[in-house]
Amino acid sequence: MSFRHRLKAVLFPLSIFSWLLLLLSTLSNTQGRAADWLGGPWPTWVTLVAQALFAAGVFIYQRGRTEPLVGNDFVGMMRRLVLGPGMLATVCVGLHLVERALQYKLPTNDRTLLAVIYTVNLGLFVVFLANTNYSWRSLVLFRAKPRIQREWIWFEVLLGSTLLFRLLNWVPPHPFDYLILGFLAVFGVYLSGNQQWVAYLSRRQKWEAVLLQIAILLSMAVFVSYFLRIEHDPNLVAPAPQQAFLLLTVFFAGFYALMGLLVTLFNLPTAGIFEQKREEILSLQRLTQLIQRGQSEEEVYTMLFDSAVQTVDADAAWIMLEDETGTRQGQHYRVSPEQTAAVHQLLQEHNLQHIEYLNNDLKGSSGFRDLNLPYGSLIVMPLRSAKRHYGALYMLKQARQGFDRENLSILQTFASQTVLSIENLNLMNVSLENQRVQEELKIASAVQDSLIPKNLPIDSWFDISSFAASAKEVGGDFYDFLHLPGRRLAILIGDVSGKGVTAAFHVAQMKGIFHALMQENPLAKSERDRFPVPSRFMAQANHALARCLEKSAFITASLYIIDYENGGFVFARAGHCHTLYYHSIKEEVSYFQTAGLGLGIIRNETYEKHIKNQFYDYNPGDVMVIYTDGIVEARNAAQEEYGEERLHQMLEKTYYLDADEIKQQILDDLAQFSFGQPMHDDQTLLVVKFKSAQPGSPN
Numbered sequence: 001m002s003f004r005h006r007l008k009a010v011l012f013p014l015s016i017f018s019w020l021l022l023l024l025s026t027l028s029n030t031q032g033r034a035a036d037w038l039g040g041p042w043p044t045w046v047t048l049v050a051q052a053l054f055a056a057g058v059f060i061y062q063r064g065r066t067e068p069l070v071g072n073d074f075v076g077m078m079r080r081l082v083l084g085p086g087m088l089a090t091v092c093v094g095l096h097l098v099e100r101a102l103q104y105k106l107p108t109n110d111r112t113l114l115a116v117i118y119t120v121n122l123g124l125f126v127v128f129l130a131n132t133n134y135s136w137r138s139l140v141l142f143r144a145k146p147r148i149q150r151e152w153i154w155f156e157v158l159l160g161s162t163l164l165f166r167l168l169n170w171v172p173p174h175p176f177d178y179l180i181l182g183f184l185a186v187f188g189v190y191l192s193g194n195q196q197w198v199a200y201l202s203r204r205q206k207w208e209a210v211l212l213q214i215a216i217l218l219s220m221a222v223f224v225s226y227f228l229r230i231e232h233d234p235n236l237v238a239p240a241p242q243q244a245f246l247l248l249t250v251f252f253a254g255f256y257a258l259m260g261l262l263v264t265l266f267n268l269p270t271a272g273i274f275e276q277k278r279e280e281i282l283s284l285q286r287l288t289q290l291i292q293r294g295q296s297e298e299e300v301y302t303m304l305f306d307s308a309v310q311t312v313d314a315d316a317a318w319i320m321l322e323d324e325t326g327t328r329q330g331q332h333y334r335v336s337p338e339q340t341a342a343v344h345q346l347l348q349e350h351n352l353q354h355i356e357y358l359n360n361d362l363k364g365s366s367g368f369r370d371l372n373l374p375y376g377s378l379i380v381m382p383l384r385s386a387k388r389h390y391g392a393l394y395m396l397k398q399a400r401q402g403f404d405r406e407n408l409s410i411l412q413t414f415a416s417q418t419v420l421s422i423e424n425l426n427l428m429n430v431s432l433e434n435q436r437v438q439e440e441l442k443i444a445s446a447v448q449d450s451l452i453p454k455n456l457p458i459d460s461w462f463d464i465s466s467f468a469a470s471a472k473e474v475g476g477d478f479y480d481f482l483h484l485p486g487r488r489l490a491i492l493i494g495d496v497s498g499k500g501v502t503a504a505f506h507v508a509q510m511k512g513i514f515h516a517l518m519q520e521n522p523l524a525k526s527e528r529d530r531f532p533v534p535s536r537f538m539a540q541a542n543h544a545l546a547r548c549l550e551k552s553a554f555i556t557a558s559l560y561i562i563d564y565e566n567g568g569f570v571f572a573r574a575g576h577c578h579t580l581y582y583h584s585i586k587e588e589v590s591y592f593q594t595a596g597l598g599l600g601i602i603r604n605e606t607y608e609k610h611i612k613n614q615f616y617d618y619n620p621g622d623v624m625v626i627y628t629d630g631i632v633e634a635r636n637a638a639q640e641e642y643g644e645e646r647l648h649q650m651l652e653k654t655y656y657l658d659a660d661e662i663k664q665q666i667l668d669d670l671a672q673f674s675f676g677q678p679m680h681d682d683q684t685l686l687v688v689k690f691k692s693a694q695p696g697s698p699n
Contacts, residue, residue: 022122300425380394381394457483467685478510487563491626492559571592578591625688
């Protein structure tokens with residue numbers, strides 16, 4: 001039996017015994033036959049010690065129970081708190097009414113019933129506070145940093161000690177008692193500011209959380225009003241420290257509830273921003289899905305135009321398209337042809353029509369002022385690829401300073417995805433015009449090849465070497481890199497189930513999702529926070545892919561975010577192969593064994609529970625080997641697999657080489673092992689070696 005189970009086995013009977021002792025002590029100090037039977041008033045210290053043991057036992061027992069928060073079900077936890085411990089307040093009221101109704105039928109000198117009901121309500125109140133406090137603890141520590149978790153433990157110890165000392169009437173001399181309480185209050189304000197859970201709620205969930213928190217506060221108020229009313233009842237002799245303990249405990253419990261309520265209310269306006277980001281991702285996916293349904297370029301442009309106008313809330317807009325026949329105007333919204341022609345002519349005169357252009361003060365710009373437009377802000381977003389220019393998107397707002405950096409970033413994402421969609425659509429149309437099966441494979445192979453990074457990231461902190469080979473004309477393996485703020489690098493690797501054209505398109509979708517979700521976060525507090533953690537990325541990607549993946553399809557992936565300036569990285573795997581790692585300090589090779597489920601296997605909100613982040617501080621000389629299952633599942637003539645153990649042994653032999661040499665040694669060993677056998681699955685291999693001489697570190 002574990003220590004936690006042994007502790008719970010002791011605490012439960014201890015709590016029952018201490019409450020019974022408290023009941024007997026209370027009865028002994030109350031007028032009635034029970035007091036006579038118990039031998040008259042017991043010493044006050046017996047009541048206080050029994051109260052202390054009962055409160056400590058209940059709180060420690062509650063702390064050792066299963067975490068009340070399951071996944072991200074914040075509202076569900078509050079609902080259980082209201083329907084469970086919160087209903088204890090109703091019992092308290094009911095017992096009080098029963099006591100009041102019967103007091104006239106009982107002898108005036110026998111207050112046994114009053115003492116029993118008081119002690120029962122006191123016990124219910126302590127249970128209610130324990131449940132409430134540790135529910136708030138789950139919310140405050142949700143995704144909190146280890147430092148916050150350590151500070152919370154200290155806060156628990158200090159607060160519990162202060163409350164128990166006050167219960168036992170061991171109070172520091174004035175004014176030190178107020179200084180201690182003031183310090184605990186400030187410490188509580190500091191810890192309660194960590195309310196990250198609120199950001200994960202939709203607007204509807206936030207309103208529901210507000211109502212539930214108000215219900216919890218009202219339940220707490222019921223108990224408080226009862227104890228305040230009965231505090232001076234001459235028929236019940238309750239020690240003053242006992243009342244002070246109850247009121248001080250409820251103060252801190254109510255304080256957390258109030259802080260959560262205020263944070264939820266203050267964050268209500270941000271719910272629309274998160275829902276808008278979700279709509280942006282869905283719009284992005286709809287653009288890609290048009291290809292798979294065989295739609296036309298015009299429908300893709302229409303989807304782009306409608307999504308852009310809605311997302312940036314433009315007052316006027318139009319799209320200018322270019323093809324072999326020349327320039328032509330596409331859709332327009334609340335703008336006349338004369339106005340669009342005048343703007344286009346002015347931009348041509350200044351050679352601005354083919355570049356990204358943002359002007360938030362049209363009336364203050366000499367050229368635009370002469371046009372006398374009823375608008376104050378303009379964004380021009382070109383639609384272009386490396387091969388050709390497709391046109392441009394024009395967005396107008398009446399107010400000056402109407403567009404911001406976020407609007408520009410969104411339109412950049414929309415434009416790049418649209419161009420990718422158009423090019424993929426064009427490739428598909430070409431394949432249909434030729435011998436469909438063979439030409440489709442060639443075109444899809446070209447699409448996939450264009451999605452694989454040709455230039456690897458180069459930096460002073462690390463070396464990266466890569467290898468990718470498809471078992472057929474078109475494979476399902478992919479990888480990508482993206483530089484993030486704060487000298488960070490995101491590495492994504494994955495494997496789409498199946499092969500052929502469909503897999504290639506899913507690779508294109510995953511690349512688009514990767515770049516879209518890793519864009520700047522409008523609610524980030526600093527430049528270093530402007531991207532999602534890997535587990536959140538996987539959950540958002542799973543939500544987006546659920547609408548476009550076939551029911552039988554899924555994608556395995558791993559995402560690594562390397563903070564190579566601070567010497568650490570965080571990663572999460574969605575059913576992908578385990579990461580092989582060489583620890584230069586320990587001088588040993590091992591696999592990171594982390595949990596993870598493939599994208600598209602579970603297509604609902606519970607998916608994120610199956611993805612875990614893992615943090616690691618790397619050292620100079622460490623080596624990370626990332627691969628797809630085609631490497632370890634390669635077979636020899638005896639149909640034996642290459643396997644993780646042989647890959648493990650190869651890294652033990654080659655860790656001292658540079659990244660290119662390590663990769664080549666592994667590939668040479670793999671080729672020797674599978675000599676003469678066909679490649680059954682796509683093979684992708686990435687080797688990341690953190691340089692022995694890190695920038696800024698002593699040699």
